[in-house]
Amino acid sequence: MKFKIALLLATALVAAPSILSAQEKxxxxxxxxxxxxxxxxxxxxxxxxxxxxxxxxxxxxxxxxxxxxxxxxxxxxxxxxxxxxxxxxxxxxxxxxxxxxxxxxxxxxxxxxxxxxxxxxxxxxxxxxxxxxxxxxxxxxxxxxxxxxxxxxxxxxxxxxxxxxxxxxxxxxxxxxxxxxxxxxxxxxxxxxxxxxxxxxxxxxxxxxxxxxxxxxxxxxxxxxxxxVPDANTRLQGAVSGQFDYTDSIAPENFDRLKASTASQPVVLKPFGAPVFVMNMKEGMMTSKVLRHAIQVALNPEDMLLAAFGNPEFFAVDGALYPEGYVWHTKEGIERYGSGDPEAAAKLMKEAGYDGKPVRILTSRQYEFHYKMAQVAAEYLKAAGFAVDLQVFDWATLTQRRADPAQWDIFITHGPFPADPALNGWMSDSYPGWWANDAKHAAVDPFLAEPDLQKRIALFGAVQKTFYEEAPVFKVGDFNALSAEAKTLHNVQPSPWPYFWNVTTDKK
CATH class of the missing domain: 3.40.190.10 (Periplasmic binding protein-like II)
Structure with a gap:
């Protein structure tokens, strides 16, 4: 199954096996x-x-x-x-x-x-x-x-x-x-x-x-x-100076600084995955499908991605749940993606009887691109007529708060493109957001029960179409992730979840 992980600067990041085998513990x-x-x-x-x-x-x-x-x-x-x-x-x-x-x-x-x-x-x-x-x-x-x-x-x-x-x-x-x-x-x-x-x-x-x-x-x-290291700039400085051997989640605008560093080098996963806005379908205003559609219509993915990643080499404006090149790629339902139309959203809000309560959006600056997307999203939602309460927490606190449906309406997260669509968090009825209605099960259950891969691929089109019709999650687009590794580190394999077995260091 094609996962399309490509590594920039690959020759700089892969150590020769003969060198690795000679390294002692x-x-x-x-x-x-x-x-x-x-x-x-x-x-x-x-x-x-x-x-x-x-x-x-x-x-x-x-x-x-x-x-x-x-x-x-x-x-x-x-x-x-x-x-x-x-x-x-x-x-x-x-x-x-x-x-x-x-x-x-x-x-x-x-x-x-x-x-x-x-x-x-x-x-x-x-x-x-x-x-x-x-x-x-x-x-x-x-x-x-x-x-x-x-x-x-x-x-x-x-x-x-x-x-x-x-x-x-x-x-x-x-x-x-x-x-x-x-x-x-x-x-x-x-x-x-x-x-x-x-x-x-x-x-x-x-x-x-x-x-x-x-x-x-x-x-x-x-x-x-x-x-x-919650502060993104501190992580960057630590990577450039060689303080850290591996540094996770660096803003793309710092790619050139890493490239020029004598201590570290950039690691790019292309594509990494997708940032998403998850709606609370268990409690509060987002239980209204019409209001979820209003959010869907109001947001402008390209502006959010530009704010979050800056360099167009690090993102793609794409509504498909899997990009081209993946067996799960389909265009079903994506006509609902990316309109960025606050006026149309305002009409839907009126239809839903929106009462002026603030949309509570949970985000974190530890993933700086989450926060930047949240800022742009807030302006589009305000233009549509929503009141917005942007709540910024450290990531550990956010994951605790999102478990309580009384405390939020939308939270921002991201994830890779997993090998099986069932591994996406929103596929679970119990994942925060709690998309668990009949419409979901009508599309998802046949997909989960079908053992034949080719038939499952065809069935996934109906899953994606229902995803857009029900709007439990707003997919912003695709993005590439930037990290850094010290030049003294060898045999780190690029991964959405970096691991350090089979890895050696020149620092003893």
Whole structure:
């Protein structure tokens, strides 16, 4: 499946395998992130910060390779799936150790998947389709479905709201013991200062060649420190000066500064994904479809993207949920995208009986492009006649507030173009925004149940058309992401969620 990740300056960012193989273990790196993750429980949050950090600590049964195909990770092989698509027999790898020294068994896997179905938004997506999860041996388990469910493997492989395997004895909600099977383990967390991970010497890597998130994960570095740096300019200065070994989320207008740096170099993911405005369909004014249409009509995507990214090389004005080149690309429904017409929006507001209450928009300056888009959106909404209450929070607080439908009307976020559309947050009925009506299910349920890829591709057109007719989310466009890595760092593979196994540093 084509994911179209292209890397600018590729020759500068890929170290020669012969050099890497000669590197000895060692080194400490500092990774600057946009802020403090709201939790280290990867099941409990869809925040990218959580997945980026915790993927080093915890692992899933399956994962994605470099082409975004599902491959085994903690599972020994791909599952044996029955002809009717209702049973998945999974064999686990032998002698996999948790960070506390205990050995992973099927009892841990079953309990973890059941917890995932109970508390994770993506687990809740899968739960209605799952009849039971049961151990069939010390290293084997079976997932039995009520009906065929095509996205199951992708959901089990995803590191966002992830189905990680935890020691059964440590299961709790909230999670109190941060113990996984990953190549790194938690040593210390100091709020707003750092999250310190150290190499787990008991880690058992797979034997296959590294590919994407899969294959051999080698813990070469001694230590990885994730450092919250909420201010975008501070992150930039730290990247340019060499203070940080990897720096996440840098504004595109700083590309030339990074290119000129003697300490760091730019890393570009093209395309990264899409910024979106999520509507609250559970409570408040956005429960009105006519008002959601008014928002849809009022906003001007091109102006928001220009404000957010500046350089046209870093964005595309595109309403399709997947860009051209992806198997899921379709133009169904996109005639509703991008009109930027406040006068037409005003008519819809009158039809809906808009009462003048402020539209409460949650955003964060830790993702500076979110904030810039929010500012432009607010002006267009005001031009249409909306009152606007723009509320700016740190990202951890925003993710907490969006869980309460009484506190907001729209929040701004972003995400990559995932391998399966079911992995988009809004596909889950329980994702904040809570799009869970009959119109959605009429379009989405056949798509989820269909096992044949070509038929699913055709069915996705109806999903996208319903997405625009129901307007649960406003897609702003496509964007490329800019980060930075130190020239002393080697073998970092560009990814929406950067990972640092198989990575070496010249700094010892």
């Amino acid at each position: 060692g080194g400490v790196i500092n990774v600057a992130t946009i802020g403090e993750p709201p939790t280290l429980d990867p099941m409990a949050s869809t925040a990218d910060l959580v997945g980026m950090t915790t993927q080093h600590i915890f692992e899933t049964l399956f994962t994605f390779d470099a082409e975004w195909k599902v491959i085994p990770l903690l599972a020994e092989t791909m599952p044996v799936i029955s002809a009717d698509g209702k049973t998945y027999d999974i064999t686990l790898r032998k002698d996999v150790k948790f960070h506390d020294g205990t050995t992973m068994t099927s009892a841990d896997a079953v309990a973890s998947i059941e917890r995932w179905m109970s508390i994770a938004s993506r687990g809740k997506q899968a739960a209605p389709y799952i009849e039971r999860v049961e151990a069939t041996g010390d290293l084997s388990l079976k997932i039995t479905l009520k009906s065929s469910y095509a996205p199951l493997m992708s959901l089990l492989a995803f590191n966002n709201s992830a189905a990680v395997i935890l020691p059964k004895a440590n299961l709790a909600d909230p999670l109190t013991k941060i113990i996984g099977t990953g190549p790194y383990m938690l040593k210390e967390r100091k709020a707003d200062q750092y999250i310190q991970l150290v190499r787990f010497d008991g880690y058992k890597a797979r034997s296959e060649k590294a590919s994407g998130f899969g294959g051999a994960r080698k813990a070469i570095l001694d230590e990885i420190r994730f450092v919250p």
